[in-house]
Amino acid sequence: MWSMKERNLEDGKDKEMITVKAVTLEQHVEYTRQCEGKDFQITRLLGAFRSCISENGHILLKEYLSGWEELIKFMDSLGMVFGFISQETTTKINIMRGHLTGNSDEYHTLQSMVRYELDRGLVNFKELPQDQVPSGCRTLLRLHRALKWLQLFLYKLSTSTSQDNTGELCALAYEKALAHHHSWFVRQAAALAFLAMPPRRELLQVICVREEEEAQLVLSTAAKAIVRVYNLTQDVYEAYGMLELP
Ligand SMILES: CCCCCCCCCCCCC/C=C/[C@@H](O)[C@H](COP(=O)(O)O)NC(=O)CCCCCCCCCCCCCCC
Secondary structure, X not given: OHHHHHHHHHOOOHHHXXXXXXXXXXXXXXXXXXXXXXXXXXXXXXXXXXXXXXXXXXXXXXXXXXXXXXXXXXXXXXXXXHHHHXXXXXXXXXXXXXXXXXXXXXXXXXXXHHHXXXXXXXXXXXXXXXXXXXXXXXXXXXXXXXXHHHHHHHHHHHOOOOOOOHHHHHHHHHHHHOHHHOOHHHHHHHHHHHHOOOOHHHHHHHHXXXXXXXXXXXXXXXXXXXXXXXXXXXXXXXXXXXXXXX
């Protein structure tokens, strides 16, 4: 049933799809009221990553960072094992917030940030001196790469079953999207964290979804919203030759 509607969207008959989705997503939002005590809510994550795209396809940095802050809440709700990943994410967000403070016009969108930092020679195309604050371009690139991991993981989770091991899904997405950007030490630490991933059913409870169909809808909708953000960001980094900033 779900995949039939999915195909309709791909065939361009998106009106019916959006109506069906809106109703079902509404039901999910209604249900999430029962989870209001929880810090993390995937609908908030979805909201942030949807609203961070402006009408002209620019990435709004404040909203983008709010999406990341939701992800930090999610990691924190999973326990201490994920602390180093959450801490690393927080460090990157704080660098970005530091840039935004007092320069809100220059750092309003990804596009304005890139222009501003390039015009002033603030982007290091060679190794960064230890005492220098990393540029917004370099810092956001790290988050951007991790977003690819998230997109793959959410997609895998949406198409998986209760028999699938979530840690393995994490590891597969990690190998594909992120591992080659990380040192040996970080890769070992990530592999250990993946072993501690809760089973799918528990994960769905954290995400606040009840049943399979709802899980597929919510996860795949979130994955699609993130793909859009990822692709727009990737285009900018590619256009300016900044995909490998050290
Ligand atoms: C909850 C499961 C979390 C799995 C996360 C998968 C990614 C794991 C690798 C993270 C390693 C973090 C350690 C530090 C890495 C840094 O070396 C490295 C490079 O930075 P540098 O160039 O400044 O040195 N930093 C990074 O790559 C930034 C990593 C940011 C990690 C963000 C992970 C977000 C995970 C969000 C999980 C949410 C799942 C939601 C499901 C509904």
